[in-house]
Amino acid sequence: MKVINKSDLKSLKRSVDQGTEEQRKAVQEIIAQVKRRGDEAVKEYTVRFDQAVLKSLRVSQEEFxxxxxxxxxxxxxxxxxxxxxxxxFHEKQRSSSWFDSAEDGTILGQKVTPIEAAGVYVPGGTAAYPSSVFMNVIPAQVAGVGRVVMVTPPGPDGEVPAGVLVAAQMIGVDDVYKVGGAQAIAALAYGTETIPSVDKITGPGNVFVALAKREVFGDVDIDMIAGPSEIAILADDHAHASEIAADLLSQAEHDARSSSVLVTTSERLGKAVEKEVQKQLNTLPRADIARQSVENYGMIVLCDSWEEALDTVNKMAPEHLEIVSKEPFQDLGKIKHAGAIFLGPYSSEPIGDYFAGPNHVLPTNGTARFSSPLNVDDFVKKSSVISYSSQALQNNADKIARFARLEGLEAHARAVETRKERWK
Structure with missing residues (x-):
């Protein structure tokens, strides 16, 4: 792991993987073929990319x-x-429609309506992710989404990992299809003979999935363009090096481009963590992936003061932030940007990945400055409701007309004035 000081913080920034021009063109062609040829194209790409020959795209009840x-x-x-x-956890996020009335008879409000259909992409490849099923589907269900469709790439044997299927059926999702990659995103966005189209697509994937989500955005909504996983740990001398090292590696094993960063004021802790990381790497099953991540994107940032350390993590705006300090709750109010915040020595990041309840679909690559975790509100639409009374119209028509004319929109002004005269 690299050891840097705050003045070198720019080295923590990673460029967003926008894909190559060749990859973008390949994705555009896949989407075009799926739109044109539906199931036939999906099956062809599944053979090509997943080496799986499928008779049926849909997971059968027998497979469940x-x-x-x-x-x-x-x-x-x-x-x-x-x-x-x-x-x-997500039940507490549910929002309701509301209405407010004024003495002049005006009624204003907001109508909350769930989207009709959501598509969930559950990645495959080097690992199986039942947790992705829960984290993407459950907030949609709590929001009241009428239909949830799930896609996930099959293995060469045409099978989907048992844990993924059990997780899906456990929460009532039986509309599951064995398809991955850009072809899965295209199928969800535009529909095929077998796979129904949806209104919103969520879930992480590789660069081809990310590029496909970019391409279909506008025809459907998407959650975010997820980058490689990242963790920052803000720690002082109260932290244990072996625990900090284990938490850093918990993200490093995700992907060779994952980022694991310790921010500390303790040089002693930094050196101990550096040794522990190398020691623990020797026994990790996914050591090759984790080692690449640590060597290229793993860092220990030494700060001169705790205020400087806090400022450092705020500038990073990490996906996951652990605070392992003497008084972590006192530091919570000073954190401006983070996807998920884990407080204290018992709150290891994987607790949030799997079990605690908050969503693990989080903003990456500094986007926590303006983005939130996937949540129930991502699966609803909010419509404004406006009902003016005759009195309110008479009281405000002239002001509204003048405002319209200030913007040079005469028809807007007349639309209000004609009602004022009629409803005197």
Whole structure:
């Protein structure tokens, strides 16, 4: 891991992976083919990219049942408890329509309406992600979305990991299709003979998935363009090096481009963590991935003061932020930008990934400056409601007309004035 001081903070910035021109053109062609040829194109790309020959794109009830049978009963119980925690947290985010009336008869308000259909992309590849099923589907369900469609890439054997299927059926999602990559995003956006189109697409994926989401945005909504995972740990001498190192590696093992950063005022802790990271790497099953991440994007930032350390993490605006200090709750109010904040020595980042309840779909690459975790509000629309009374119209028509003429919009002014005269 690199050891830097705050003056070198610019080295923490990573460029957003926009994909190459060749990749963008490939994605555009995939989308065009799926729009034109539907299931046929989806199956062809699934053979090409996933080496899977599929008779049916949709996961069958038999496959769901086999998944339950193959997964250990205790693991099923753990998944259920995690789902319950996630439901409980997101239920508290539910928003309601509201209306307000004035003495002159004006009624103003906001109507909250869930979107009709959401598509969830659950990544595959080097790992299986039942947690992605819960984190993307549950807030949609709490919001009241009528139909949730899930896509996930199959293995070469045409199968989907058992944990993913159990998680989906456990929360009532049986509309699951074995398709991944840009072709899955295209199918969700525009529909095929088998896969229904949706109004919004959420869920992370590789660069081709990200590029496809960019391409279809506008025809459908998307959650965000997720970058590689990242963690920043703000720690003082009260932290234990072995625990900090383990938490840094928990993100490094995600992806070779993941970022793991310790920000501390303690040179002693920094050196100890550096040694621990190398020690723990030797026993990690995904050591090759984690080592690349640590070597290229792992850093220890030494600060002269705690205020400087706080300022450093705020400038980073990390996806995950752990605060392991003497009084972490006292520091919480000083954090301006972070996707998720983990306080104290017992709150390791994976607790949020899987079990605690808050959503793990978080803004990356500094976008926590203006973005929030995936939440229930992402799956609803808010319509303004306006009802003027005759009295309110008479009281305000002249002011509204003058405002319209200030902007040079005479028809706007007349639209109000004609009502004023009629409804005197």
């Amino acid at each position: 049942e086999q998944a339950y049978e193959s997964l250990e009963g205790e693991m099923v119980q753990i998944l259920q408890e995690a789902a319950d925690n996630i439901y409980s």
